Amino acid sequence: MLAAAKNYFSEFKVLRTVTKEFWLTNAIIFFDSLAYFSMMNVLTLYLTSNCGFSDVESGAWTGIFSLYITAFIFAVGSICDSIGVKRSFYIGIVMLIGSRLGLGIAPVFLKGDILQYTVKGMIILLALGSAFMTPVTTTSLRRFTTKENRSTGFNVYYLIMNVAAIFAGFAVTDGFRNSLGDLKGNLGILDFGFLMSVCCFVCVYFINEHKVADEDERMPHGDDKSRRPIQIFMEVWKESAFRKLVLFLALTIGVRLVFTHQFLVMPKYYTRMLTADFDLGLANSINPFIIVVGLIVLIPIINKYNTFKLIVVGMTISALSLLFMAVPINWILAIPGIHNLDQAYLFVIYAQIIVFAFGELLFSPRFTEYISVVAPKDKVASYMALSALPMFIAKPVNGFISGMLISSYSYDGIRAKVDTGNIAYEQSPEYMWMIYFLLAALSPLAVLGMKNILNSAREAKKAEEKLATVQA
């Protein structure tokens, strides 16, 4: 394990030659991820407690936020090739500064419908700003790295983002909520996000976008027209390999949505089944922590196994993680060492987080690999971009479903009724998790059932490549 860690970090030596622009981009990623993840940890709570949204509305608007991010990423994906990295960063960050500040102070000055409409507007602006950041940061990293150090550069990017997610949880989220209380703490977290966006703005100021590491990267790849998302979609949709890929991605939504529960369902579930001042940031830090450790230590070992098997095994583990929260809580109370409901809920929460993270570590990186395997060589980027389509549809639907389920099975005050035996299993939060478990369990089962169809896409592509090699 130590050797794996040593090996992982020794790769970073190639970054000695990178320019300050590379590190400034990573600083932007760190600041923005701190703001983004800490906000996501409390977004549903903020919408309900600070702005007066019902559970259904807050779930819906969190889902809508994710939907708009995905939609806008499609739209602005190629924008930095047209207007440049620095200008794109400025546009995205100014929107983030405005929206984060707006969300942080609106509940102090506004109330009622005016507050709710302002917050909805700010969420859309925030989604647009967040959508700008994703393609711009990747383009920026590509431009400020050479062919030799690019893959390590992207590893650093992924690492920094996860490290920021860890700190966003236990340090930022819990720090503000524990010191200011849950209501003021939520506002403090959003104001902190505003400050982080200002830090991003300062970093962008110091970027010299003409210092491109590799001359090949100075000009955009291909003409703008060929990169337009709607046009790409219309072309790619005709291909059977793409339709099979969409089918595969749609089948796996049940499991992949579990990750979104971390921000949609869990904050309310934690604070209602335990206490409003529960350290939800710490709980949400565990997942990125396991991912970081796994990236360093486990990935080289895991890589030896077959991709398809890893996807199925990983998804099965992730789906099974929900069972901890889905079984009647009295069963958990029967476990030796667990004496009361507080301990039982803590146990199921942490067990789910840890087991899910291990499953995710196995299957999540394989998705990108699988897409690149089934996509024709010249269309990998298009397939990758459009692979977000099933999630695009699923995210807002999940937002609405989660809001409905929470308001029925994990409403504020339900813990009092659980304590006094007023809640039967079919009215309990465990029942809600059973519904989510069944949805998630469908994914590995469906993928196994469709194994032959899905594998035929890979085989067809292999044969095509073989033929092309022979002809060459």
Added chain:
Amino acid sequence: MKKYLPILKDGFTLLVVSTLFVTVVNQLFKGLKKNTQSDSLVTAILQENSDSAKEILTDATRASRTDENGRTPLMWAAYVNIADAKQLADADAKRAAFVPLLLKSGAAIDAQDRDGWTPLMWAAWSGIPQTTQELLAQNANLNQSDRQGYTALMIAVQRGHLPIVKLLLEKGADKAAADRLGRRAADFAQQGLQKYPRKAESYQGIASLLGAS
């Protein structure tokens, strides 16, 4: 400008498609649930904003409006779920102020929710003595029981809230009342001792008040 036009066009198309999609989904889900709106009075109470609450309470019907679980605003005022003692005490002081306000506006002091819980039971569960005292001062029914036969005293004992138990007993709460399974307050004190060793001091105090030590 010409080169940005396709991007803007795509952006606008995707925005329209997304918004249409969300609107359709929203309508579908709204049809599935009766009440998807929150109550602004409850929000004001949870935010401990008495000015806003006073403004809303100018509408005489608001104090007795219930949510889908049958909870009234007074029950919401009596409910807090915080572990930190300082934050809990702060919340208690602020929530207690809502009790006379809501009662003056027509809230029923012994209203029961879907499970038969009264505002006093919520305050007993939450462990907020000032709010409990306000409710008791307005003659809240001490011995009302819920669907399971729990009284406010049993709930406070089960949670290990010694100050609340003292207040209830001082006002004459019935120690001998039993729930549907025949358990009395003293039995809950014994259970608490086993289940929550960290709160042993509170449970021992409660047990001695109930004469069960």
